[in-house]
Amino acid sequence: MACFSATQLYSLSWTLSAKPRPLNPYPNSSLFVKCTNRTLSTVPSPIRCPSRASIVSSCVSSEIGIAERASTLRELCEGHVPDHILRRVEEVGFVAPTDVQREALPVLLSGHDCILHAQTGSGKTLAYLLSMFSVVNTQRSAVQAVIVVPTRELGMQVTKVARVLSAKPAEPGVEACSVMALLDGGMLRRHKSWLKAEPPTVVVATLGSLCQMLEKQILTLESMRVLIIDEVDFIFNSPKQVSSLRKVLMSYSSIKNRQTIFASASIPHHRRFLHDCIQQKWTKADVVHVHVNPVEPMPSRLHHRFLICDKDERPQTLLSLLKSDAPQSAIIFVGEQSEKSKKAGQGPPTTLLIDLLRTSDTGCSDVLLLEEDMNFNSRAASLSEMRQGGSYLLVATDLASRGVDLPETTHIYNFDLPKNAVDYLHRAGRTGRRPFSDDKCIVTSIITPEERFALQRFENELVFNCAEMVL
Numbered sequence: 284m285a286c287f288s289a290t291q292l293y294s295l296s297w298t299l300s301a302k303p304r305p306l307n308p309y310p311n312s313s314l315f316v317k318c319t320n321r322t323l324s325t326v327p328s329p330i331r332c333p334s335r336a337s338i339v340s341s342c343v344s345s346e347i348g349i350a351e352r353a354s355t356l357r358e359l360c361e362g363h364v365p366d367h368i369l370r371r372v373e374e375v376g377f378v379a380p381t382d383v384q385r386e387a388l389p390v391l392l393s394g395h396d397c398i399l400h401a402q403t404g405s406g407k408t409l410a411y412l413l414s415m416f417s418v419v420n421t422q423r424s425a426v427q428a429v430i431v432v433p434t435r436e437l438g439m440q441v442t443k444v445a446r447v448l449s450a451k452p453a454e455p456g457v458e459a460c461s462v463m464a465l466l467d468g469g470m471l472r473r474h475k476s477w478l479k480a481e482p483p484t485v486v487v488a489t490l491g492s493l494c495q496m497l498e499k500q501i502l503t504l505e506s507m508r509v510l511i512i513d514e515v516d517f518i519f520n521s522p523k524q525v526s527s528l529r530k531v532l533m534s535y536s537s538i539k540n541r542q543t544i545f546a547s548a549s550i551p552h553h554r555r556f557l558h559d560c561i562q563q564k565w566t567k568a569d570v571v572h573v574h575v576n577p578v579e580p581m582p583s584r585l586h587h588r589f590l591i592c593d594k595d596e597r598p599q600t601l602l603s604l605l606k607s608d609a610p611q612s613a614i615i616f617v618g619e620q621s622e623k624s625k626k627a628g629q630g631p632p633t634t635l636l637i638d639l640l641r642t643s644d645t646g647c648s649d650v651l652l653l654e655e656d657m658n659f660n661s662r663a664a665s666l667s668e669m670r671q672g673g674s675y676l677l678v679a680t681d682l683a684s685r686g687v688d689l690p691e692t693t694h695i696y697n698f699d700l701p702k703n704a705v706d707y708l709h710r711a712g713r714t715g716r717r718p719f720s721d722d723k724c725i726v727t728s729i730i731t732p733e734e735r736f737a738l739q740r741f742e743n744e745l746v747f748n749c750a751e752m753v754l
């Protein structure tokens with residue numbers, strides 16, 4: 284049987300295949316794939332262990348029954364998730380489950396390891412947080428859950444949602460669940476004392492900071508019940524992060540009573556990933572792949588357009604587009620500055636664009652920037668300004684393309700075309716983030732004639748139609 288290491292797999296440039304793969308390359312592994320059409324397909328289980336497949340299969344089938352009957356999050360979670368958390372979830376306004384929550388929660392709450400694979404903005408965060416709250420014990424003074432995220436921005440967002448849901452309940456005797464954000468750029472010295480003196484129940488961490496704490500043995504994985512890796516494909520594909528992630532997963536694999544959850548809207552070559560999970564013991568062998576909307580990787584309410592112009596006409600084209608669209612709130616994605624342009628002493632393309640937008644009449648008073656080169660405080664300030672409501676134009680690099688939840692965003696503009704289909708999917712997914720809304724959201728790519736072919740490739744890989752527009 285062919286065997287790939289994760290590094291080999293993820294250093295290859297990934298292409299996202301929307302069609303199910305015709306062959307299972309790993310006939311000896313037991314993979315359980317659960318899709319929205321409620322069919323549970325199990326790839327033939329090992330001859331070595333035939334009974335395990337049937338046990339897991341019947342267990343997951345009965346869970347599907349629960350999901351079919353439940354119309355509220357409470358019905359799905361009652362008996363597993365503490366009541367004060369469920370009340371808080373309802374107060375916040377989450378009553379009906381989204382598709383991924385309906386599909387995944389029965390699997391997660393039964394303790395299975397799980398790969399949550401569903402469209403952007405589909406509510407994967409709430410699914411894994413509810414599952415996490417069902418296993419942690421706030422009476423114990425130990426870190427019992429770690430949520431790994433690729434960026435500080437996503438970490439702050441997840442921490443905020445976790446804290447809102449676990450806010451101190453009114454009833455006496457019920458402990459609030461403490462959540463620590465252990466993120467790059469944070470005050471690690473302060474966190475060290477906090478971890479030693481009064482360990483939080485949950486830690487939301489970027490890999491750099493998490494590994495520092497693990498190496499210094501300020502944090503150990505022994506008391507852990509659940510490890511969640513959000514945007515897992517991004518982390519595996521990041522040369523800076525992949526080796527740390529593999530180390531964490533390897534140490535965690537020796538923990539008894541553990542649950543592992545991976546989440547992303549894109550898991551290219553997911554069968555290989557599942558196989559690696561089992562073979563490398565990142566998950567238990569009965570890991571379930573919850574794959575929602577496998578044939579439609581992007582939300583259908585996104586409308587995709589493109590506009591062709593020469594490279595140096597793009598700034599004026601963008602201004603004309605903004606004038607005609609008059610977006611309430613928009614994100615304009617710009618590519619990273621090339622080495623050539625840096626060496627030539629040119630300013631970063633984001634700064635040039637910001638200057639242009641601030642001096643032009645775009646009808647939008649708040650023009651903000653989010654990119655890697657900014658200091659962490661300025662990055663946080665940009666995000667919090669957008670979250671205060673009102674209208675904004677955000678100029679951003681791909682730093683903003685993963686996980687960032689700004690539900691007010693109605694328009695996405697690709698000022699530079701993303702490098703690949705996966706990046707297109709995540710950029711486009713920064714809009715259309717209200718699960719039960721039919722509001723039209725628009726994704727527009729400004730391309731040169733030579734880039735038309737690349738965009739067409741994205742259309743084929745992600746199964747969507749991009750309509751040409753003229754101004």
Ligand SMILES: Nc1ncnc2c1ncn2[C@@H]1O[C@H](COP(=O)(O)OP(=O)(O)OP(=O)(O)O)[C@@H](O)[C@H]1O
Pocket residue numbers: 376377378379380381384401402403404405406407408409547548685686687688690712716717718719
């Ligand atoms: N049951 C629900 N009812 C209403 N809104 C919900 C529900 N669950 C989640 N949401 C909202 O949906 C939005 C998207 O959720 P979330 O950020 O979890 O998406 P995601 O699946 O993680 O997306 P991405 O892959 O882009 O990170 C959030 O604004 C969240 O508050």
